[in-house]
Amino acid sequence: MKIKISNKIQFLAYRLATSHNTFYFYTNFYSMLQFFRKLLRKKTGGKASFNIEETDPMKKFLIVGLGNIGSEYENTRHNIGFKILDFFAKKEELTFKTDKLGDLTTYKFKGRTFIFLKPSTYMNLSGKAVRYWMTKEKIPIENILIITDDLNLEFGTIRVKTKGSDGGHNGLKSVQALLNTTKYPRFRFGISAEFGKGRQVNYVLGEWTTEENDQLPERLEKSVELIKSFGTAGVSNTMNAFNGK
Incomplete structure (x- = not known):
């Protein structure tokens, strides 16, 4: 299963990488985690999985x-x-x-x-x-x-x-x-x-x-x-x- 990286997550990744403020760093990091949790639940029928890409x-x-x-x-x-x-x-x-x-x-x-x-x-x-x-x-x-x-x-x-x-x-x-x-x-x-x-x-x-x-x-x-x-x-x-x- 392959996951396409959306514009939203690319933006969050940029904010995370360029943040010099500790509060914004953790806020952006938490937002990324939340996004991936929702995406994985949708892709796996409600159960999060770390196996993002599977082999046929x-x-x-x-x-x-x-x-x-x-x-x-x-x-x-x-x-x-x-x-x-x-x-x-x-x-x-x-x-x-x-x-x-x-x-x-x-x-x-x-x-x-x-x-x-x-x-x-x-x-x-x-x-x-x-x-x-x-x-x-x-x-x-x-x-x-x-x-x-x-x-x-x-x-x-x-x-x-x-x-x-x-x-x-x-x-x-x-x-x-x-x-x-x-x-x-x-x-x-x-x-x-x-x-x-x-x-x-x-x-x-x-x-x-x-x-x-x-x-x-x-x-x-x-x-x-x-x-x-x-x-x-x-x-x-x-x-x-x-x-x-």
């Missing part, structure tokens, strides 16, 4: 990178969701702050608001953080994007889907259970499946190889472009432009 829910996006908290997981394949958001934040000079159920930061781009979330619930309970922030920020389900690792894709392959199973991924399993649907956008980042029988856990919680580390920067740049496209061009155009590339 359809222009707000929740981008969730799945991962585990703790330095021991920082460079593991399973934490690619965190890594992509950290790379994005560093590139755009954003700072994550710890809040309820996760670390968050906000990015403004082409009239859109992107809320980046790294859940602090550990992977298997990621859905709690997703549901909480979706509800709190009033973000429609089609405007969330869950970033996760995928064993079924070759290393660095990226793929966006609007629905599907959890594919055996515990983070997605939690998200789908808490949202009570399999229809939500997800961004899968391929980590390959180069492990022997019974070694899957060690593999996904293992660190990138030297060769993979050398290729990661370009793949992370591509991931940043994908996220921006998701919010500005829409999921269908983003799928066409990025899937399998």
Whole structure:
């Protein structure tokens, strides 16, 4: 909701700024407060609110990178969701702050608001953080994007889907259970499946190889472009432009 500044309030602001008399200073200041109270009551149906400008829910996006908290997981394949958001934040000079159920930061781009979330619930309970922030920020389900690792894709392959199973991924399993649907956008980042029988856990919680580390920067740049496209061009155009590339 945007409030247009009237001639009256501009005049009062001028009187306030140029007043050298204490009595007139407080009189003008009180008049400004009274004016804003009346205006806010009119705009909010009788209830004053300090949220003068609201973001259109359809222009707000929740981008969730799945991962585990703790330095021991920082460079593991399973934490690619965190890594992509950290790379994005560093590139755009954003700072994550710890809040309820996760670390968050906000990015403004082409009239859109992107809320980046790294859940602090550990992977298997990621859905709690997703549901909480979706509800709190009033973000429609089609405007969330869950970033996760995928064993079924070759290393660095990226793929966006609007629905599907959890594919055996515990983070997605939690998200789908808490949202009570399999229809939500997800961004899968391929980590390959180069492990022997019974070694899957060690593999996904293992660190990138030297060769993979050398290729990661370009793949992370591509991931940043994908996220921006998701919010500005829409999921269908983003799928066409990025899937399998």
